[in-house]
Amino acid sequence: MLGQRLAQYYASRRDKFELLCASIEKESAIKSVPYKTVDITDKNSVKKIILDFFPDFVINAAAYTNVDKAETEREEAWKLNVTGVENLAFYSWTIDAHLIHISTDYIFDGKNGPYIETDRPCPISYYGRTKLAAENSIRANGVRYTILRTNVLYGPAKGGKPDFVKWVINSLKENKVINIVTDQFNNPTFTDDLANAIAKTIEFRKEGIYNIGGKEILSRYEFTQRIADYFKLDKKLIRPILTKDLNQPAPRPLKSGLIILKASTELGYQPHSIEETFAIIKSDLDL
Numbered sequence: 001m002l003g004q005r006l007a008q009y010y011a012s013r014r015d016k017f018e019l020l021c022a023s024i025e026k027e028s029a030i031k032s033v034p035y036k037t038v039d040i041t042d043k044n045s046v047k048k049i050i051l052d053f054f055p056d057f058v059i060n061a062a063a064y065t066n067v068d069k070a071e072t073e074r075e076e077a078w079k080l081n082v083t084g085v086e087n088l089a090f091y092s093w094t095i096d097a098h099l100i101h102i103s104t105d106y107i108f109d110g111k112n113g114p115y116i117e118t119d120r121p122c123p124i125s126y127y128g129r130t131k132l133a134a135e136n137s138i139r140a141n142g143v144r145y146t147i148l149r150t151n152v153l154y155g156p157a158k159g160g161k162p163d164f165v166k167w168v169i170n171s172l173k174e175n176k177v178i179n180i181v182t183d184q185f186n187n188p189t190f191t192d193d194l195a196n197a198i199a200k201t202i203e204f205r206k207e208g209i210y211n212i213g214g215k216e217i218l219s220r221y222e223f224t225q226r227i228a229d230y231f232k233l234d235k236k237l238i239r240p241i242l243t244k245d246l247n248q249p250a251p252r253p254l255k256s257g258l259i260i261l262k263a264s265t266e267l268g269y270q271p272h273s274i275e276e277t278f279a280i281i282k283s284d285l286d287l
Contacts, residue, residue, distance in 0.1 A: 001157035040084035050091040070127040081130035093143035105151040107132040110253020125250040155191025156284035172233035182221040187213035193271040200267040211258035
């Protein structure tokens with residue numbers, strides 16, 4: 001989802017940037033961009049693509065993101081979220097490239113959010129532990145880096161697994177009752193806003209850790225209500241529940257969200273309003 005938007009963003013700016021996109025897929029979802037297949041968990045594969053292309057910036061938008069499956073598929077989650085990141089960091093360091101890495105609010109326990117960049121991490125899920133381990137590995141590596149922490153990423157990607165907004169729209173259009181938690185709080189992040197933050201990081205060559213999120217902190221239930229309102233869908237199908245009632249394998253941080261003051265001040269980061277993001281999604285996906 002993020003990779004697609006980044007590919008589109010930089011493909012339209014080829015007068016200023018030379019772009020190479022890569023993923024484990026055999027073909028790119030964006031046909032107009034230079035593309036190679038790479039498995040970031042394979043050190044030699046990462047070595048070849050970085051040393052051949054010799055980038056100034058490496059943007060890592062890859063991750064194992066299934067929070068519940070990570071509790072049992074621990075080796076797979078660790079390989080992608082930690083070992084893969086270590087490979088990218090090492091070869092970025094080798095050629096003095098700047099690594100931009102996407103992290104998450106799941107490195108926190110969700111007891112005292114919203115969080116600033118210097119708050120003490122305390123992950124409560126295995127997924128969160130892998131993402132924190134990746135951050136620590138990058139910081140210890142010596143590579144020039146920027147870590148952008150985000151939460152509840154959504155946007156108008158074509159194909160692949162639907163994001164939360166598209167899932168809500170599809171479910172309500174099919175008259176399905178959906179259970180939505182009232183006790184998880186975040187500031188959902190629009191993919192285009194995160195892509196813009198990455199562009200600002202590159203433009204200003206900023207290093208360190210930045211929180212990137214939406215303008216509003218609200219419950220997942222309130223967010224779902226806003227989706228239904230904007231797309232004129234039946235809100236009666238949205239059933240409020242508590243997180244504990246879902247009996248999910250992985251615990252979730254409840255009172256979370258990310259304070260974006262540092263990014264606003266140092267990067268000039270200004271996210272869209274929620275309704276503005278819905279308008280873009282509606283236009284891009286012909287909803």
